[in-house]
Amino acid sequence: MSAGPGxxxxxxxxxxxxxxxxxxxxxxxxxxxxATNIILDESHERVYSTKEGVQQLVLxxxxxxxxxxxxxxxxxxxxxxSLDLSKLRAHPLKPVIH
Amino acid sequence: MLPLSLLKTAQGHPMLVExxxxxxxxxxxxxxxxxxxxxxxxxxxxxxxxxxxxxxxECYIRGNTIKYLRVPDEVIDKVQEESKSRTDRKPPGVGxxxxxxxxxxxxGGRPAKGIGRGFDEGGARGQGGSRGGRGGLGGSxxxxxxxx
Numbered sequence: 001m002s003a004g005p006g007x008x009x010x011x012x013x014x015x016x017x018x019x020x021x022x023x024x025x026x027x028x029x030x031x032x033x034x035a036t037n038i039i040l041d042e043s044h045e046r047v048y049s050t051k052e053g054v055q056q057l058v059l060x061x062x063x064x065x066x067x068x069x070x071x072x073x074x075x076x077x078x079x080x081x082s083l084d085l086s087k088l089r090a091h092p093l094k095p096v097i098h
Numbered sequence: 099m100l101p102l103s104l105l106k107t108a109q110g111h112p113m114l115v116e117x118x119x120x121x122x123x124x125x126x127x128x129x130x131x132x133x134x135x136x137x138x139x140x141x142x143x144x145x146x147x148x149x150x151x152x153x154x155x156e157c158y159i160r161g162n163t164i165k166y167l168r169v170p171d172e173v174i175d176k177v178q179e180e181s182k183s184r185t186d187r188k189p190p191g192v193g194x195x196x197x198x199x200x201x202x203x204x205x206g207g208r209p210a211k212g213i214g215r216g217f218d219e220g221g222a223r224g225q226g227g228s229r230g231g232r233g234g235l236g237g238s239x240x241x242x243x244x245x246x
Binding site for chain 1: 099100101102103104105118134161162164165166167168169170171173174
């Protein structure tokens, strides 16, 4: 990430979002606003389970409301492409509790 | 690009809206506002577990209940077209407006305006509070006491 706080430096990059309901959505950040509403293009959800590999569900173009966003992070595409998601096992995240 | 401009551009398109309670609404976007309140037509509502459905001719959803919206991929290309044409139009209008205002208000206009304003404020405060004719400071104190 280049200088400065905020999401500006991540625009047009692939990001990974964790939502309050415990989902992990990966996509290209196309825009955001003061409320952290974000536009994700070409997005997909990664569904983690302990019994089988990570499933990727294609979602497409999404507007995620800021209220529902816990974490936004840039995705290291090099590292990511070296992962074998089909062999990766993990517990699904629990929803955020308020 | 702002999420709400994308949403605005999606007017007339089909979309899926998931609410925080897990219900989803499929319908065509009629209108939306800056709070993300949305108005859909020809709606199918699906319960959280996905096993019950309701059809309704239209519905209105308060923005703060929304978790996310799924919009057709092609909508994002239409936003960019609109924002380009907007920036093309703006500059000439702004320039003209500033020029005119400056020449009319000129040297004579401004002082007169300033005096008028000061006088009005003093008068209004004087009436509200106990002290009449004094400067701005005295007037404002008077008003404060009056309320208390």
